[in-house]
Amino acid sequence: MAAPETSDPLVPHPLAMPHTPSPVQQSLAFALVVSSTVVGIAGIDLVLPAVPSLPEALGGSIEEAQLVLAGYSFGTAAGLLVFGELGSRFNRRLLLGLSLLLFALTSFAASWAGGMTELIVIRVVQGAFGAAAAVFAPGLIRALYGDDRAVGAMGRLGSIESLTPALAPLVGVYLLDLGGWRLSFDIIGALALLLALIMAVFGSRLPKSPRQEKGSGGYLALLRDLVFLRYALSQAFSLGSLLIFVFGMPAVLTGSLQLGLSGFVTLQIVGVSAFIVGASSSASAVRRFGAESVILGGTLALTAAFVAMLLYAFAGGSALAVIIALFVVVNFGFGLRGPAGFHRAVVASGADDARGSALVVLGILGTAAGGTALAAPFIALGLAPLVGVAALVALMASASLLLLPALREDLS
Structure with missing residues (x-):
């Protein structure tokens, strides 16, 4: 079963409506x-x-x-x-x-x-x-x-x-x-x-379903398509790193850091706000700089923030203000790259966008679950183990973009 030719110049979406809706x-x-x-x-x-x-x-x-x-x-x-x-x-x-x-x-x-x-x-x-x-x-x-x-x-x-x-x-x-x-x-x-x-x-x-060409598509074809994997993996690892951190922080804040759940509420409110600002800016950033630059820039920003937080934790730092400041960068970075990244994954899956979307979301859930399980035995040791897992997954997101091929035509 051949992989879809997603790296060719893009054509109108097969789901596209025959007329422009009001x-x-x-x-x-x-x-x-x-x-x-x-x-x-x-x-x-x-x-x-x-x-x-x-x-x-x-x-x-x-x-x-x-x-x-x-x-x-x-x-x-x-x-x-x-x-x-x-x-x-x-x-x-x-x-x-x-x-x-x-x-x-x-x-x-x-x-x-x-x-x-x-x-x-x-x-x-x-x-x-x-x-x-x-x-x-x-x-x-x-x-x-x-x-x-x-x-x-x-x-x-x-x-x-x-x-x-x-x-x-x-x-x-x-x-x-x-x-x-x-x-x-x-x-x-x-x-x-x-x-x-x-x-x-x-x-x-809502738009109609696309026609599927006989003998094309399928999960295996998508998993063999390096262009699709570039966007699917970077999306899953980027959001997965954020979720791993969020899932583990209540235990860290109430345990080793002794800061209570009120600190987590503050962290969440600020983080969600930063994400919304980033997501709201994504489309205009894509028009100005191009989708690939926005996706890579947002991913590198959240990766750098997690690495900086890890170094801070290794140095014995535990100030909530510093953690929140770096978490703002993580959320803004993902908000900036998230919409463009998921869109490119859908584009790269061609007429197989239902299977493509399923694989991306499944990758996010699997990454979050696997990373949370990996960090769980060490959660009582403090901030460093949790952030270490999140930083590792974020580095995998950046590596996916740097090592795997991109779509040839940029949808800016």
Whole structure:
């Protein structure tokens, strides 16, 4: 099976709409895509505050309750691959609407779960259905806006998505106090059901699925394509390094650094703000400097910040102000390169953008999970081991850009 000729000069996207939609149509379609991805993300973050109360409500241990989160993540990973394959064969507008309906039904089923094991199994299935939007969103946005405006649209998508992990747990705490742990699942189900109904009415505003050429495409072909791997790996390693750091910092701040969770809240607020500024600047930076320069510059900036933080940790530094200052550079760097990097990965996958997007998101999840597991045994030793793992992964992102071939034509 031959790899797609992604290094050739670019041609119009195979999903491209035959006519230019009006700004109102674009905004409605964009809102629908964004809302679908946010609901999938909320499947973890909105439920997160309820996890400690699950053993008392359903029986079992707190370790089993953590599987309610892990099961969703496992289901998401499987769903990425499944929907990546289905999206390359069937109408993705229909698949997105159907996935939202099934996501809603599994959310309601989770609300009615009578035991921990039952809830965990339902969460695996729910996570799989929640993966569809993440697979289809990048290709749909590229087709909706065209290559010249897709980076800006992806920057807006990333900015909105970045707010979900910050705000959804706060809403989850309120819902837990208001109606117990089941209410979060009911709210998620109701939102997904509403989106499924909107898809049934307005789904035609989204671009159609591309035609797949016989004998082309497939995950193996993409994994053999060095141009695609350049963008997929750099995207996965860049965001993965950031997530590894974020996942480990609560334990570091409350443990060896003795700074408390309030420090983590400050770190997150400042970090998300810096990311939004970077993502909002990405499109204009691409127009001025070119996509490749922006992707490389943002990646080198976040890598340098992590290396500087590692040197600071080795020197015995622990001041939260210094950590936050360097974390601002990490987030701004990824915000700057993230939208352009994901867009180039979609471009490099050609008509296989559903599979391509699935592999990129799966790479992000796998990198974050693997790096977190690698740092976990040493997390009690302080800041250096956690930042060391994050810096190593960031260096891998930079190496992917420096060693692997780029697309021949720059979409500036």
